[in-house]
Amino acid sequence: MSQHFLLSKAARSLSIARVARLSDEEAHDAFRLIRWTATEGEPVCPRCQCGATYKYETRKLWKCKACTHQFSVTSGTIFASRKMPIRDILLAIAIFVNGAKGHSALQLSRDLDCQYKTAFVLAHKIREALADEMADETVSGEVEVDGAYFGGYAKPANWKENRLDRRLAENQTGKRRVVVIMRERGGRTLPFVFKAESQSIHTIAERVEKGRVIHADEAAHWDVLHTRYLTKRINHQESYSDGEACTNMAESFFSRLRRAEIGTHHHISGRHLGAYASEMAWREDHRRVSNGEQYLMATNAALIHPVSRQWKGYWQRGNIRV
Ligand SMILES: [Zn+2]
Structure with a gap:
């Protein structure tokens, strides 16, 4: 009998331990490469799509030469205005994709040692980005x-x-x-x-x-x-x-x-x-895609998804119930 896909080595291409060990610099580079794949990680202005930028070495920011807009690797994406380190966001995505029946916000808050509210919104931002994939889809056959x-x-x-x-x-x-x-x-x-x-x-x-x-x-x-x-x-x-x-x-x-x-x-x-x-x-x-690929797909979906109207500043707008 042939081996079930999920039991094969090919299904396991992501190690949470490896993501957790990333330095800030490595996590930032990983984000940059996933967001700007077409330019091999070279930043592109989210406002005017210009590829010429100045770099602020110390603050991990860029400034667009054309429109002077200052931006970071998460500006204009679903993770804009984040307070959480990028490595922890990558870790959250890695944990999220591994949960075949989903992953609860309470569990995520324990995994990342962050507030429940932070984990709740983070998980919903990932869901929103994934849902975008099927926004205008039709089915046939x-x-x-x-x-x-x-x-x-x-x-x-x-x-x-x-x-x-x-x-x-x-x-x-x-x-x-x-x-x-x-x-x-x-x-x-x-x-x-x-x-x-x-x-x-x-x-x-x-x-x-x-x-x-x-x-x-x-x-x-x-x-x-x-x-x-x-x-x-x-x-x-x-x-x-x-x-x-x-x-x-x-x-x-x-x-x-x-x-x-x-x-x-x-x-x-x-x-x-x-x-x-x-x-x-x-x-x-x-379900038949390796968890490493799922992780890349989910991260990419989040980084091409614009700022979330529903989830940005969710708790600041007086939402007290979840
Ligand atoms: Zn610009």
Whole structure:
């Protein structure tokens, strides 16, 4: 029997110990090379894209000869205004990509010996950068569509006589959301968050190319997909695959997201559900890529991603709840 990819040596090309041992200078050089790959690490002005710069030797800053803009290796990226040393950011990314079911902010704060709030925002910045990869993507070929509900847990009362029927809408919290996934076999995984599965039809029409094959379950709201796609349905009451239709690739994604919810984060709030779903889609799509490559891809994604509107100064804007 051939060896599973994840057990092979090729799957392990990143050593956290090696990243942790980087000097400030080496970490800075690593960042520079990843950010400015095209110029082999030579700085390019983020404001006017000019390659001619003056260098401030002592402060690790450059000044653009054309527009006089001063910038550092993280200026204009998702890590702008950072206080954390670059080595610790690289370490955070290395730890983050190694977590098959995600990595909790609390654990990251212990790994890096930083505040919980710092780790929380840092992990979300990495998620935001990864999600960018699929921002305008469409899927084609054979696409599996399915939904699964997350969040909005209503705790049952202690005494039986006080318990409510949690299946009724009036006894629910209203925070429950559904993640709808469009997963191309052998291709990308695109997750979206809705209040109800039936609200996803418009987004499916935008993201799945017309005339393609869609696999979906027996839920009635998928019936309209037949007008636009060659739709194959599988009745989950009877089987998970009948040789024609199956949504097992979509289920694999939900399995990973569910494990992240239960095993890593313990709770995923509705407003961040999209971010965690995108993270898990990224992990699914790159599960056969070595962790060293994942680390480079994630670092590169973060360094080409502009300053985060959502996460820059998150705690300074009075967000006290996570
Ligand atoms: Zn410039």
